Amino acid sequence: MxxxxxxxxxxxxxxxxxxxxxxxxxxxxxxxxxxxxxxxxxxxxxxxxxxxxxxxxxxxxxxxxxxxxxxxxxxxxxxxxxxxxxxxxxxxxxxxxxxxxxxxxxxxxxxxxxxxxxxxxxxxxxxxxxxxxxxxxxxxxxxxxxxxxxxxxxxxxxxxxxxxxxxxxxxxxxxxxxxxxxxxxxxxxxxxxxxxxxxxxxxxxLHAAYKEMVLKAGIGDTAIVGRGRSPIRMVKNAFSAEYEAAVAAGASDEELNALFARSSLRQAAKDGDIEQGKVEAGQCAGLxxxxxxxxxxxxxxxxxxxxxxxxxxxxxx
Ligand SMILES: Cc1cc2nc3c(=O)[nH]c(=O)nc-3n(C[C@H](O)[C@H](O)[C@H](O)COP(=O)(O)O)c2cc1C
Structure with a gap:
């Protein structure tokens, strides 16, 4: 008790x-x-x-x-x-x-x-x-x-x-x-x-593909994406890689806003688009x-x- x-x-x-x-x-x-x-x-x-x-x-x-x-x-x-x-x-x-x-x-x-x-x-x-x-x-x-x-x-x-x-x-x-x-x-x-x-x-x-991706993730497979906007911790995927590459390449605020807004949690959670959507999950996915x-x-x-x-x-x- x-x-x-x-x-x-x-x-x-x-x-x-x-x-x-x-x-x-x-x-x-x-x-x-x-x-x-x-x-x-x-x-x-x-x-x-x-x-x-x-x-x-x-x-x-x-x-x-x-x-x-x-x-x-x-x-x-x-x-x-x-x-x-x-x-x-x-x-x-x-x-x-x-x-x-x-x-x-x-x-x-x-x-x-x-x-x-x-x-x-x-x-x-x-x-x-x-x-x-x-x-x-x-x-x-x-x-x-x-x-x-x-x-x-x-x-x-x-x-x-x-x-x-x-x-x-x-x-x-x-x-x-x-x-x-x-x-x-x-x-x-x-x-x-x-x-x-x-x-x-x-x-x-959640879509089965979302759950599957989080189940497979290790403790280092998430990242905080969108700092300075409305940052999220998510499993790294094609969207997060493209976003991070744009940050590294010095993309403007306008470009980053547009890129960040293009992807959504719904897209991953409901449609199962786990590469372009926001697969929000914590580090403990790896546990x-x-x-x-x-x-x-x-x-x-x-x-x-x-x-x-x-x-x-x-x-x-
Ligand atoms: C997919 C996802 C969606 C979330 N949505 C909300 C939300 O709508 N409102 C909220 O207060 N917190 C939200 N959270 C945060 C959780 O309530 C909780 O504080 C967090 O997941 C705890 O950390 P953990 O994932 O490491 O257990 C969300 C978390 C995840 C993973």
Whole structure:
């Protein structure tokens, strides 16, 4: 039994959050499997039409009484609508990313919604705490998706964030197994958020070719692409090679913007174009070599975490 401030805050059995991932968790299936197994399942609103989001929330709610969350990137052009849906449908937990909480948080507090805020910087984490968030997720530079601009690694970022705030901290970026979760708890975090690991499950809404490419990737096969734009960590492919070559050749900002905008996550995630699309994934892709049902994965992660903590504890004499 891994009981932490996070499990108590959220009413979940295990201190494990399935990271909100555009397309991969923009469905009911992944969040449902994780929440049923006692972790926190998260629906990623980012690429969803409002009615699809409503439908996914209703499906999760109809099939489990366990807590679940919706992830809303606050910069998203539809974020106001997503936030309204979270309130209107009584979603218990909101995970907000990419933007500050201040302008929105009051009405969520009034409605009793738990607000978890994603940050990649301890100063921003403290500001979010001051604005009233209930917990923060600190995402290090190893992570898939959008790493913070400073690219500080998880080991340093999580420790700095734990020192900066009093609310529970969730560590994220580079965690693929129970040893990684145990490491977060040892750093003083109250839980861990895993993205890439939960992407490699049958429930994740990604094209099979995408999953296959991430499964095959080694720890050095990802790169941060698009620095100075909206950088992403992705598996290296033909698009990333062309982009890096253009940077090296001194391409203008205009040319780089056009090249970066030509490729999308959707192209890889939905159409399976894994050479020209953005195959977002974290460095821990290199630690994962099997697709595993999400519910079984949660159970295995818990067993591994307990074993890793016991083993580390046995060093203390
Ligand atoms: C394909 C992909 C899509 C993502 N989309 C989002 C998103 O829509 N919103 C968000 O807050 N984070 C997003 N993330 C970040 C994850 O929620 C999580 O923080 C990250 O994956 C953790 O690092 P890891 O991949 O090393 O486990 C995404 C990550 C990946 C791999």
């Amino acid at each position: 891994l009981s932490t401030r996070l499990t108590k805050l959220l009413g979940i059995r295990h201190p494990i959050i399935q990271g909100g991932m555009s397309w991969a968790s923009s469905n009911a299936e992944l969040a449902l499997a994780v929440s049923r197994a006692g972790g926190l399942g998260v629906i990623a609103a980012g690429p969803m039409y409002p009615d699809d989001l409503r439908e996914a929330i209703a499906k999760v709610r109809a099939n489990t009484d366990q807590p679940f969350a919706v992830n809303v990137p606050l910069y998203n052009k539809r974020s106001a609508e997503y936030l309204d849906i979270v309130l209107e449908m009584g979603v218990p937990i909101l995970i907000a990313s990419q933007g500050g909480p201040k302008a929105h948080i009051a009405r969520f507090k009034d409605a009793g919604v738990t607000w978890i805020h994603v940050t990649a910087n301890p100063v921003h984490a403290k500001k979010a705490e001051d604005a009233g968030v209930d917990a923060v997720i600190a995402v290090g530079g190893e992570a898939g998706g959008h790493p913070g601009p400073d690219e500080v690694g998880t080991l340093v970022l999580v420790r700095a964030t734990v020192k900066a705030v009093s609310v529970p901290v969730v560590g994220a970026g580079g965690i693929a197994d129970g040893a990684g979760i145990a490491a977060m708890l040892a750093l003083g975090a109250s839980g861990a958020q895993l993205g890439t690991r939960f992407m490699l499950t049958p429930e994740a809404g 994962i070599d099997t697709l595993e049902p999400a519910g079984e994965l949660v159970e295995r992660l818990v067993r591994e975490t307990e074993a890793a903590l016991a083993e580390a504890g046995s060093c203390v004499r």
